[in-house]
Amino acid sequence: MLLAILSGFLIAICLLFLGKQLKGNLPLTVSILPIGLFVYFCTFLPEIGEGQTFFQHTSWIPSLGINLDFKLDGLSLLFSLLITGIGSLVFLYSSAYLRGHIYIGRFYGYLCVFMASMLGVVLSDNLLVLFVFWELTAISSFFLIGFNNDNEASRKSSLLAWAITGGGGFFLMAGFILIGSTSGTYSLQEMLSSSEILKSHFLYALMLFLIFAGAFTKSAQFPFHFWLPGAMKAPTPVSAYLHSATMVKAGIYLIARFTPILGDHPYWNNTLLIVGGITMVYGAFHSIFRIDLKGILAYSTISALGLLVFLLGIGTHDALLAASVFILVHAFYKAGLFLIAGVIDHETGTRDVTQLAGLRKVMAPLAIAGGLAALSSAGIPLTLSFVSKDLIYEATLSSGNSALLFTLIAILTNIFLSYSGYLTGMKPFLGSLPSKFSEVHLPSGFMWLPPLFLGLGGLLFGLFPSLLDSFLIQPVLHAMGSRDIVVSLKLWHGLNTVLLLSAITIVCGIILYLILKPSLKRLSAIGKLDSFAPQTIFISLTRGTKLIAFRYTKFMHNGFLRSYLTKIIFFLVCLIGYYLIRNVDIQLYTDKHTPISIYEAIVFSVMIVAIFTIVFSPSRFIAIISLSVMGYCMCLFFVYYGAPDLAMTQFTIDTLTTVLFVLVLLKLPPYLKIRDKAAQVRDGFLAGAFGILISVIALQVLNEPTNKNISRFYADNAYLLGKGKNVVNVILVDFRGYDTLVEITVLTIAAIGVYSMLKIQSSEIE
């Protein structure tokens, strides 16, 4: 399983080097990966169907409880099959959609990274590992939305999407850590047993808030939904894959995964019901005002995601069943509709639904695919969507007190959704063909076969829903905690209320389609509401933040080193001085100290002379040399007090600093005369106060009992565990090797910074 997940990353790295060699063959070669993974995951179907789960453990950082643990159960399998299945189609589709694009290698690299990280999200059993993959999906989504990086709108949308999902990620991480530390484990399956502890914990509401913040931003729930329509700037196969079928469902996955752990609590259910309910109606309502094919699809996706959250919020067995079937159904028809929109855009050059008509005459197979997808989204009998719609109504009808309200908004949403399905799947193909499209022809099979395949799939599973129930859907419910129910999906439920509601939905959808024609006027009508939209509020918030940040930066970082030093030291003196005076009983005894030796007296007097030279010298060069004399004197003190490592390092650093000063000496302005008396006095005071403060602290520390546990541990174990006698070095390369690794990375970044800043500046001057 580990290899299956990591293969995407490995292939992406290979593409960096091999992309050029493969050229035209690249897309099809890479497509082997998702197809292979799809087959691989299919082989698990029988065993998972029997109720087994698979677990793989690989140690990563066991001391922190972070391990590469992967678990395959029904829920993971459903998502893995979606990710690799839709992935295969999208990989193939893109080969034709982006044929000849110069960055096609890069595109497939991003797609591979995305697929791998998405698999990581749904298979990880360790929360922190899950989080890493979660962030990786956001990163790959950022690159894919901004794929057309010469287009400003597309760059902006990718930043917006990144800001929202990345911001949610912060909350999510906090939530994971909170849950992890409360339950004492980061493993999801071990957490199942501490469900009661978590639910009765006094921070339960905070946990929910943090987890939901992550899930809602990712799954485009109101009021964070607005990044999703913007994300439609991505190439259409990306929209189909990331922003409809898989990535946006990561939030849904997370909620489903936590259902047996945190679920079944009024806070949990009500939040999901309210947010999901608002989102589904809001998204569905918005979708009917759009005229851009992808715009309609984006809003109907938001609505569908809202519906899923809503169903998870109801939380009964029926609702969970309806949600798991709907995840599958939605992926089938929505990905299909996106791919169809992509073909239409690619061949006609427009996505404006008011202009598109009659395309069935030139693209017959695509029209069939469109029809199937539209019927599927409307829930016409014989499609899988019909089954799913029945389940949804059953769930809302049996949901207790608010059954009537829930059913009503579910019907409303479904009517709007079927309208938008007709608009995108049928409208472009019906009617008479405008003359400007008469030259349009069917593109390569890689583009029209995938949506047709998805449409037929929806039909097949609709006719034989029993193909799904025990193999796939039942294990999904098991994973969500509904252990004891037997799933049996049927096309025909008999004459009952549910059937009536389905019929009402279908009829209303058709009527709506017949009377409501898409027009630019309605789009501009809803545009007037934009000033209240969450997006506008969010953008003005970010503007405000930017302005504050700008002012703050201008004050705090004005580019003068002396001003930085003044501020830092001033702040330090105030803060520590305040603490010392308020909370510490200052006792300065000198009687316990060792007598001052002759070496110390000599070094000390050298230092005093050096200090006065620095302050009063009229020459910069002499001041610099005196400064290094100070540094070397400090080294001598380190040597006396048994810190040879420190002394050595300080000594070399001081030498290098002096060299650095000498290098830039000639370029610096003439010295010292420019300073005014007031500044000198001010600096003198500040420096004096700082010196006194540090001396007081140093003397005070001697009075406090010291805790030597840590240093004793290192001293005792340096040779036993680290096989070295130099404790300092053993700490650096062994005990705290991670720190050192990060430190040298930081050094690298600093070097790159200096290099690029100076080189770019000097090349600009030339």
Added chain:
Amino acid sequence: MKIILLKTAANYLLPLLLLFSVFILLRGHYEPGGGFVGGLIASIAFILHSLANGLDSTKALLKYSPFYFIPFGLSIAILSGLAPMLIGEPFMTVLWFDDPIPVIGLIGSALFFDIGVYLVVIGVTLTILFTISESV
């Protein structure tokens, strides 16, 4: 700054200081020293050479831009951390060969990690100093 005395001294000091820096690097595990200080000493050796002979001749001597030391050193450090994973130990477990080698002592992955630090420090210091002295 072309001073004959300094120039002559620097030419002899360069190999000596480099040798010394390697010595400091290798003995780091038992006595004062280590990759960080070693790297700084080696940088000082090159800086001294460049002060005496001019930047260009030091660059010619180095052959490769000091910048390339950085990724090289980082990779060594990371690989020394990854190596234990091959035998199933977690990342950055320190492995040791059983028998000490004359002069150097025990060899383990920590030593390679330190060599990585050494190279990164040389690369970073020289890149920064060379860039600054070229740009001002």
